Amino acid sequence: NEDTLKNQKDPANWAMQLGNYAGQRYSTLDQITRDNVKNLRPVWQFSTGVLRGHEGGPVVIGDTMYISTPFPNIVYALDLNDNGRIKWKYEPKQDSAVIPVMCCDTVTRGVAVAGNKVFLGQADNTLVALDAQSGKVLWSVKNGDASKGETLTAAPMVVKDKVYVGISGGEFGVRGHLTAYDINSGKMVWRAYSTGPDKDVMIDPQKTLMMGKPIGEPDLGIKTWPADQWKIGGGTTWGWYTYDPDLNLIYYGTGNPGTWNPAQRAVNNDRAKSDNKWSMTIFARDADTGQAKWVFQKTPFDEWDYDGVNENILADINIGGQQRKVLVNMDRNGFGYTLDRNTGELLVAKKFDPTVNWATEIDMATGRPKVVDKYSTFAQGEDTNTTGVCPAALGSKDQQPASYSPDSGLLYVPTNHICMDYEPFKVEYSAGQPYVGATLSMYPAPASHGGMGNFIAWDPAAGKVVWSKPERFAVWSGALTTKGGVGFYGTLEGYLKAFDLRDGKDLYNFKTSSGIIGNVNTYTHKGKQYIAVLSGVGGWAGIGLAAGLTGAQEGLGAVGAHKSLGEYTQLGGTLTVFAL
Numbered sequence: 001n002e003d004t005l006k007n008q009k010d011p012a013n014w015a016m017q018l019g020n021y022a023g024q025r026y027s028t029l030d031q032i033t034r035d036n037v038k039n040l041r042p043v044w045q046f047s048t049g050v051l052r053g054h055e056g057g058p059v060v061i062g063d064t065m066y067i068s069t070p071f072p073n074i075v076y077a078l079d080l081n082d083n084g085r086i087k088w089k090y091e092p093k094q095d096s097a098v099i100p101v102m103c104c105d106t107v108t109r110g111v112a113v114a115g116n117k118v119f120l121g122q123a124d125n126t127l128v129a130l131d132a133q134s135g136k137v138l139w140s141v142k143n144g145d146a147s148k149g150e151t152l153t154a155a156p157m158v159v160k161d162k163v164y165v166g167i168s169g170g171e172f173g174v175r176g177h178l179t180a181y182d183i184n185s186g187k188m189v190w191r192a193y194s195t196g197p198d199k200d201v202m203i204d205p206q207k208t209l210m211m212g213k214p215i216g217e218p219d220l221g222i223k224t225w226p227a228d229q230w231k232i233g234g235g236t237t238w239g240w241y242t243y244d245p246d247l248n249l250i251y252y253g254t255g256n257p258g259t260w261n262p263a264q265r266a267v268n269n270d271r272a273k274s275d276n277k278w279s280m281t282i283f284a285r286d287a288d289t290g291q292a293k294w295v296f297q298k299t300p301f302d303e304w305d306y307d308g309v310n311e312n313i314l315a316d317i318n319i320g321g322q323q324r325k326v327l328v329n330m331d332r333n334g335f336g337y338t339l340d341r342n343t344g345e346l347l348v349a350k351k352f353d354p355t356v357n358w359a360t361e362i363d364m365a366t367g368r369p370k371v372v373d374k375y376s377t378f379a380q381g382e383d384t385n386t387t388g389v390c391p392a393a394l395g396s397k398d399q400q401p402a403s404y405s406p407d408s409g410l411l412y413v414p415t416n417h418i419c420m421d422y423e424p425f426k427v428e429y430s431a432g433q434p435y436v437g438a439t440l441s442m443y444p445a446p447a448s449h450g451g452m453g454n455f456i457a458w459d460p461a462a463g464k465v466v467w468s469k470p471e472r473f474a475v476w477s478g479a480l481t482t483k484g485g486v487g488f489y490g491t492l493e494g495y496l497k498a499f500d501l502r503d504g505k506d507l508y509n510f511k512t513s514s515g516i517i518g519n520v521n522t523y524t525h526k527g528k529q530y531i532a533v534l535s536g537v538g539g540w541a542g543i544g545l546a547a548g549l550t551g552a553q554e555g556l557g558a559v560g561a562h563k564s565l566g567e568y569t570q571l572g573g574t575l576t577v578f579a580l
C-alpha cells in the first residue's frame with residue numbers, strides 16, 4: 001500500500017505492528033541512546049478498561065495513536081496533541097461464546113492502518129474496516145465460524161489494495177487458510193488453504209519451489225495425511241505476515257497439524273509417509289494472486305505442537321562473503337532458520353537454545369530435522385508419557401516478535417526456556433469441541449540458570465547466539481531496537497527493560513502495572529522521541545492468571561510452568577508512554 005510504505009519510511013510513525021513490511025521492529029530514531037536511557041521516565045498512561053492479555057502495540061501515524069484490546073476488541077484512537085484524549089472508540093458487540101474456543105487467551109495482535117482505514121480482526125472472525133477519522137464501520141466481513149472453533153487473533157496486513165488475514169483454531173480441528181480481501185469493498189479476492197489439494201493450497205507442483213527445486217509431486221497436502229484427516233488438519237495462520245515490495249512476495253507460516261496425537265496423523269503408521277503438508281510451513285506467495293512461489297516445511301509430522309507461525313524477518317545480510325536477500329525465522333521448534341527469500345533455499349539452520357533435544361540438527365540437503373526417538377512422542381507411542389522434551393509446546397520462542405538491527409546485523413530475540421512431558425491419546429473430532437489429543441506438563445529447562453526465559457542476540461549468518469541474558473519467566477513481549485544503540489522489551493512480571501545492543505546489559509527498567517506481553521514501539525511527536533507499550537498479563541504463558549486456572553496441566557499444560565507469576569503481577573490493561 002502506497003500509504004503504508006510512505007508511513008513506514010518516516011520514523012516519526014510506528015506505521016504497522018512489526019514496524020515495517022520487513023518485520024524488523026527497528027527504528028532509526030536516536031534521541032534515546034544507550035547513554036541517556038537511564039533518564040527515561042513514564043510521561044502518561046491510559047487504562048484500556050479491559051483485563052486479560054494485551055498483545056500487539058500502539059500504531060502511531062501523525063498525531064494519532066491507535067491501540068486495541070483483547071476481547072471485546074475495543075479500538076481507541078488517541079490524540080497525541082492532547083495527552084491521549086480519546087478521539088474515538090470502537091467497541092464491537094461480540095458473542096462471548098467465542099471465548100471458550102480461544103486456545104491461548106482472548107488476545108489480538110493489533111490493528112493495521114492504511115490510508116483512511118483501520119483494520120481489526122475480531123475474536124468472532126469479523127474483519128472490520130473502520131474510518132480512521134471517525135471510527136465508523138466502513139465494511140465488515142465474516143472470515144470464519146466460531147461454532148466450528150474458528151477464531152481470529154492475528155494482526156491483519158495491508159499490501160496495495162488487499163488486506164490479508166489468517167485464522168486460529170489449530171486445537172479445534174480447523175483447516176487453516178490465509179485470505180486476501182479488497183480494502184475498499186471487503187470482497188474476498190483469494191483464499192489459500194494450508195492443507196488439501198494443490199488447487200486449494202494455491203501450489204503449482206511444477207513451479208512452486210521447495211529447497212530451490214519445483215515440488216514435482218502433486219497434492220502432497222492430501223497424500224501426506226491419512227484419508228480426509230487434512231480436512232481437520234490445522235495449519236492455522238495466526239502469526240505474523242511480512243512483505244518484500246521488490247519481489248512482491250508475502251511471507252507467513254502455518255501452525256501445527258491436528259490433532260496433537262501424532263498416531264492419528266500417520267499414514268500406514270509410517271512417519272516417512274506422514275509429513276502432514278503443508279502444516280508447519282513457511283509460504284512465500286505472490287502478493288497479488290496468492291500463488292505460492294516457494295514453501296519450506298520446518299517440522300514435518302509435528303509431534304510436539306511446534307506451531308510454525310513465528311514472524312519471518314526480512315534482511316539483507318552477508319553470508320560467506322556474499323550479500324543475500326534473506327528471511328530469518330526463529331522457529332518454535334528451537335532452530336533459527338535463514339533462507340533465501342526469493343527462492344526458499346536453506347542457508348543456515350541452528351539451535352538457538354542449547355537445551356533443544358527433540359532433534360540433533362537440520363539436514364542441510366533436505367531441510368529435515370534429525371528426530372531423536374527418545375523424545376519422539378510418536379515413537380514412544382499413544383498413551384505413553386514422553387518426558388523431558390525440550391522445548392515445551394510453548395516453543396523456544398512463541399508469537400513474541402523479535403527485532404533485527406541493520407546496524408549490527410543481529411536479531412534480538414525474546415525466548416522461552418521451558419521443557420515438557422507429553423502424553424498423546426486418541427481423540428474424536430466433534431465440530432467446535434477441543435481436538436487436542438495430548439496431556440502436557442511444562443517446567444523450567446533443567447540444568448540452567450533456573451529461569452524460564454532468555455533474551456538473546458542471534459547472528460543469522462553464522463547461526464550463533466552472540467549473547468544471552470536470563471529472565472525469570474518466558475519473555476512474551478516483542479522487542480524493539482533503535483539506532484540509539486539501545487533496545488527494549490517487556491517481561492511477564494511487568495518490567496519495561498532497556499538494554500545495550502552490544503552485550504544485553506540492563507540500562508533501565510520500570511515496573512508497569514501488569515505483565516507485558518505486548519510489543520514495545522517508538523515514535524516521535526512534535527520532534528520528541530517516545531517509547532510506548534501495553535501492559536496486561538495473559539497470552540498462553542499467562543493463561544493461568546488470565547483465565548483463573550490453577551491446575552498444572554490446565555491451559556493446555558502451560559499453567560504449571562508459570563504458577564508463581566501471580567506473586568509478581570495481576571491482570572490489567574494499561575498503555576504506558578515513556579520519554580526522556
Ligand code: PQQ
Nearest residue numbers: 104153168169170171236238255307539540
Ligand atoms: N496464542 C498464543 C498467545 O497469544 O500467547 C500462544 C499461542 C497462541 C500458541 O502457542 C499456539 O499454539 C496457538 N495456536 C493457535 C492455533 O493453533 O490456531 C492459535 C493461537 C492464537 O490464536 O492465539 C495460539
